Structure formats: C-alpha cells, structure tokens
Amino acid sequence: MEYRVYGKTGKEISVLSFGAMRLPGDDDEAVAIMQRGLDLGINMIDTALVYGPDGRSEIMVGRAVKGRREQVYISTKNPLYEHTAAGWRERLEQQLTNLDVDYIDFYALIHDVHLDGFNEHFKNPGQGLEEAIKARDEGLIRHFTFSSHESPENVHKLIDLGLWEGMIIQYNLLDRAYEDCIAHAFESGLGVQVMGPVAGGRLGMVSDRLQSVITGTASTPELALRWVISNPAVVTAMSGMSTMEQVEENCAVANNKGLLTAAEQVAVAELLEENKKLLDIYCTSCNYCMPCPQGVGIPQVLGALIVEKVWGLTDMAKHHYAHIVRGEDKFQDEVVLAADACIECGLCEPKCPQKLSIMEQLKEACELLGS
Numbered sequence: 001m002e003y004r005v006y007g008k009t010g011k012e013i014s015v016l017s018f019g020a021m022r023l024p025g026d027d028d029e030a031v032a033i034m035q036r037g038l039d040l041g042i043n044m045i046d047t048a049l050v051y052g053p054d055g056r057s058e059i060m061v062g063r064a065v066k067g068r069r070e071q072v073y074i075s076t077k078n079p080l081y082e083h084t085a086a087g088w089r090e091r092l093e094q095q096l097t098n099l100d101v102d103y104i105d106f107y108a109l110i111h112d113v114h115l116d117g118f119n120e121h122f123k124n125p126g127q128g129l130e131e132a133i134k135a136r137d138e139g140l141i142r143h144f145t146f147s148s149h150e151s152p153e154n155v156h157k158l159i160d161l162g163l164w165e166g167m168i169i170q171y172n173l174l175d176r177a178y179e180d181c182i183a184h185a186f187e188s189g190l191g192v193q194v195m196g197p198v199a200g201g202r203l204g205m206v207s208d209r210l211q212s213v214i215t216g217t218a219s220t221p222e223l224a225l226r227w228v229i230s231n232p233a234v235v236t237a238m239s240g241m242s243t244m245e246q247v248e249e250n251c252a253v254a255n256n257k258g259l260l261t262a263a264e265q266v267a268v269a270e271l272l273e274e275n276k277k278l279l280d281i282y283c284t285s286c287n288y289c290m291p292c293p294q295g296v297g298i299p300q301v302l303g304a305l306i307v308e309k310v311w312g313l314t315d316m317a318k319h320h321y322a323h324i325v326r327g328e329d330k331f332q333d334e335v336v337l338a339a340d341a342c343i344e345c346g347l348c349e350p351k352c353p354q355k356l357s358i359m360e361q362l363k364e365a366c367e368l369l370g371s
C-alpha cells in the first residue's frame, strides 16, 4: 500500500481508504470488513453522523478501531442541521460518543458545505466556527476539513478561505468537474480525500469499452480506482465498501497494481477526450423537447443511451432503461414512457438545440436496451 502525505499535516495516509457509508446490515460483518481493510494496509476510515440510522456507521467504526486507535485516522463530518454554536458542539459530542474516541483526526466542520451556508450560518459570532476552534484547542479535533458538492467556482473560494487542512470532494472517470479544484487544493497545501472514486457504484459495473483501454485490467472498478489514485494531487480514494470481496479486491488493486503507467494514463485521457466529443452529439437533458404528446421520456431514454454508447456500461444502461416507467407508476411526479411509445410524429426534433435525430436515437435505444 502506498501512503501519501496529507497536505501540511504531514500525516501519511493510505491511497485507499475505507468509506463507511454503505456498510452491511449485520454489525459483526460491518466491523469485520473494516478490520480486514485495516489488516491489508488501509489506515483511514471515513464516516459521517448521517450515515445509517442513529449514527450507526460511526458506532461501527468505533468498534472497528477498538484496540488499534493510534494506527487509524478517523474522518467524519458535522451536519449543519441548525446554526448555533451549542447545536454544533452537541453534534460533535454525539459523534465522539458514537465513535467512542477522545478525538477525531480529520473533521469536516460542515458536511456538504455551501459557501452561502458557511457565510450565513457558520462563520459568525455565536455560530459553529467559534466552537470548532475551541474544540480543536481542547484536542477533540486534530484537523479541519470540508466536504462539498458546490459549484467548482465556489469550491475554489472555500479553499481560499485558508481555514482547512483538507477537502473531501467527488472525482471519478465519469465526473471530473472538480479536477481543477483538486489541483488548487493540492497547491494550497490541503490534503484531498476523494469520494465516489467508482461513481457510487456506476463504475462497479462492467464496461468493455473502458477496460479495453488498459490491457490486463481485471475489472472496471479496478481501472476507476487506479485512475483516481494516479492523480498525484489526490491523497486518498475513499471507496465505499460493503462486502469482504470488495475489500479484498480493492486492497489487492492498491497493494499490487497501484498507479497507471504514463502510457496507460495517456490512453485513458484519449478515451475521455473521445467521450467528450461523443457527449456533444448526445442529449444534454435540457428538456426543451418535452412534453412529448405520447408521453415518451425523451431525456430519460437518451440518458440511458449515453450510458451505453459513451461509457459502455451496458448493464447499467439496461437497468436505467428498464426503470423508465411504462405509465403504471402513480408514485412518480412525472410519468414517462419508454422509447417504444414513440409514433414518430416529429414534433420534438425542431425544439432540440442539439439538433439531435431524436427519433433515430429513440429507435436505437429501443433496440439496444429494450427487452
């Protein structure tokens, strides 16, 4: 396992860390898979108060690190439910109790921070920030971090606040929106923890198209993981693991295969560039063509086609397509039909700014993804 220095903290963190948001339902199994990860070289576990009911994920993490606390870095996050300093402190104390520890190593002061929320509800007198600084002085928190799904522009601004030592951000082969932010965080001396390295499981499915780029890649998640950790600005990829098999596989990748070679990185970059061009000829989900008088869910159907044609994730594309409702689901706000309901009236195509041959693409989706 490779260990990387976490920004200015100097702490050395395993390139693969354990994301504890999708633990198995059985408590003993949840603890066992985290401990197996630790045995195989992982030294960071990331959790949050809101993962699982009543702080379950944190409670399981606490059990997993029992007896080896000093060898493991715990990362967790305080949700901004309400805005007073006292409320923030109460949640921190709850988390320390859940984890059954005296301190938290890496603490996202706000789970999924928004710049506006930070400015209005956190940084002012009587709000959470003053309590956070106090808690750090008391030794309850070692390092401040933040997690965010904000616009990249605002993430840049958050980094520039100079308040944090680390950042938790989404990054994977399908979503590179924060690539510049990751570089900026690295240059600013922050450690970068990546969430969603296999795109919340989407890259957990087989893609011959992706795998064919790197010969000898055993699986799509392997490629996805190796690609993320090949970015030197990333300290650790936090993979949400829920089975012993995933732990064994991911640790084997991190321990034995490691980074992509320079040539492999070029091959993946070329594929991503090609995909970008392909995306230009597919639906952007702008919805301008809707509603279809026949009720066809045009953006939904064409979205499934993208998953197939651009990413080669056939099982995932079929799964999406199969879930496009056939008119009988009364619980959906918007009931849409699959491509086979199209009668080729032609009303949608003139409304499409992409000038897509919508009817052709619907037919293609029907052929490739319909049962």
Ligand code: SF4
Residues within 6 Å of the ligand: 291, 292, 293, 294, 295, 296, 298, 341, 342, 343, 344, 345, 346, 347, 348, 349, 358, 359, 362
């Ligand atoms: S061509 Fe098909 S998808 Fe387009 S509006 Fe007509 S029925 Fe709907």
Ligand code: SF4
Residues within 6 Å of the ligand: 282, 283, 284, 285, 286, 287, 288, 289, 290, 298, 299, 302, 351, 352, 353, 354, 355, 356, 358
């Ligand atoms: S108008 Fe074109 S790009 Fe927009 S949702 Fe419809 S098909 Fe997709």
